[in-house]
Amino acid sequence: MSRMIWFVYRSPYHGVLGKHVRELPDASVLDWFRRGWDEAAPDSNAWLQAELGVDVYGLHTVFDEVDKRSPPKPESMAELREHLKKHLYVEGRVMVDDHSVRALTDDDEVPLAYFFLDHALVDERPARLAYPVHGRWPLPTHTGTTAGHDDPxxxxxxxxxxxxxxxxxxxxxxxxxxxxxxxxxxxxxxxxxxxxxxxxxxxxxxxxxxxxxxxxxxxxxxxxxxxxxxxxxxxxxxxxxxxxxxxxxxxxxxxxxxxxxxxxxxxxxxxxxxxxxxxxxxxxxxxxxxxxxxxxxxxxxxxxxxxxxxxxxxxxxxxxxxx
Structure with missing residues (x-):
């Protein structure tokens, strides 16, 4: 079974949970961005809407630069980091590591944040990422026979x-x-x-x-x-x-x-x-x-x-x- 990655958009505009969550059919975060190099032009906004299901504020600027200047595809997350630092429009900051891209921005009305996360990271850090990648209302309610802690x-x-x-x-x-x-x-x-x-x-x-x-x-x-x-x-x-x-x-x-x-x-x-x-x-x-x-x-x-x-x-x- 092929691995996929998670996209999470933390935004009050989208959904009752204030976020939009989607799985993407790529083996890594880097692979998704590399695919965008090939597929996003000539209309990056339309491609992103089809891929992610929402209009993500500022994200199109990465692929607009690809369309204008044809930079080489990043071969590593370090190369992707350099491209995003130069060409991704964010009001806050963008962080890139081996397993994720995390960006903070705002649209002059509300703060917004979005995350590309690979499955290995989500599996490794569930205490941090189980709720971010949970996109459905309501949360599960069952408790089985678990007794809880000694101190309520x-x-x-x-x-x-x-x-x-x-x-x-x-x-x-x-x-x-x-x-x-x-x-x-x-x-x-x-x-x-x-x-x-x-x-x-x-x-x-x-x-x-x-x-x-x-x-x-x-x-x-x-x-x-x-x-x-x-x-x-x-x-x-x-x-x-x-x-x-x-x-x-x-x-x-x-x-x-x-x-x-x-x-x-x-x-x-x-x-x-x-x-x-x-x-x-x-x-x-x-x-x-x-x-x-x-x-x-x-x-x-x-x-x-x-x-x-x-x-x-x-x-x-x-x-x-x-x-």
């Missing part, structure tokens, strides 16, 4: 509503001593909590579960510029929940509600809650996509340890999962 912990990983830069791509919070089935009760009763959970805490009712809370969060329509308007939410839980009920009542039955950039469409969002994993992709804007939110405990993480580790890195570390 719930992890919350979320994207920024509008990421200002890929050096802070999101937020990761760990809640020790609590598994997912107890999280709603913990948030209701907690005297202090991470401020990123203020909205979720307010969305939890006095008796209901996490699924109902995420549904209320999906229908949130009060914003202070590009951030949720959380006035009145930092006091007792009963008061915070009253604010949420007031906001969601105003948007009840509406197909379109206020969002951070204009309009939100709650019907486009997706929420799935199981015993040890809750996941939501909440529509924020027709152009700028979705907020991703994952809540999982040590039981799920023990069964899906590479996904769990790479999720924490994707949302809590650098734009580059290999950094």
């Amino acid at each position: 912990v719930t992890t919350i990983a979320m994207s920024q509503i509008l990421a200002a830069d890929w050096d802070t791509p999101g937020t990761v919070i760990r809640v020790p001593g609590v598994r997912l089935p107890e999280l709603a009760g913990w948030l209701r009763a907690a005297d202090t909590w991470p401020e990123e959970l203020t909205l979720l805490r307010g969305c939890i009712g006095p008796d209901d579960d996490l699924a109902a809370a995420l549904d209320r969060m999906n229908r949130w329509g009060a914003w202070d510029d590009e951030a949720p308007d959380l006035r009145g939410m930092d006091g007792p839980h009963e008061d915070a929940h009253g604010v949420v009920r007031s906001v969601t009542t105003r948007g009840a039955g509406r197909q379109v509600i206020p969002g951070p950039l204009g309009q939100r469409r709650p019907a486009l969002s997706r929420v799935e809650v199981t015993e040890h994993l809750a996941q939501a992709v909440l529509h924020m804007d027709d152009d700028f996509g979705y907020l991703q939110l994952f809540l999982f405990d040590d039981v799920w993480a023990s069964e899906h340890r590479y996904l769990a580790k790479s999720l924490r890195r994707w949302f809590g570390r650098s734009w580059d999962p290999l950094k």
Whole structure:
């Protein structure tokens, strides 16, 4: 069976997970670029769209240079690195090693990043790359008979509503001593909590579960510029929940509600809650996509340890999962 490579485009414009993933029929990253030397001309944009399934900002410049000046094909990743350093248009930086090309850029609206990764690298570094190459919604939920750790912990990983830069791509919070089935009760009763959970805490009712809370969060329509308007939410839980009920009542039955950039469409969002994993992709804007939110405990993480580790890195570390 021939080996293939992965292409990952981290972009809020593409998909509910804020990324586009595709396998390419080449034995190595170098082979894919060498094939582009032969096939991309005379219309590199059209070729890239057919190859990758998306319009990747700036990538066409590599093959436009080939069409204009006919430089020799790179014979090594070192030669490819030199060509990309000179001729790839990026607003950030490009890194090339023996098994990957990773680029950081932006389109003057949002940060963007893309990765070409060979299978050997993905197989060798699953704790970093399992989630980046996972392109399907939802994540797997089964936990089998795995018992989890002796010390329970719930992890919350979320994207920024509008990421200002890929050096802070999101937020990761760990809640020790609590598994997912107890999280709603913990948030209701907690005297202090991470401020990123203020909205979720307010969305939890006095008796209901996490699924109902995420549904209320999906229908949130009060914003202070590009951030949720959380006035009145930092006091007792009963008061915070009253604010949420007031906001969601105003948007009840509406197909379109206020969002951070204009309009939100709650019907486009997706929420799935199981015993040890809750996941939501909440529509924020027709152009700028979705907020991703994952809540999982040590039981799920023990069964899906590479996904769990790479999720924490994707949302809590650098734009580059290999950094």
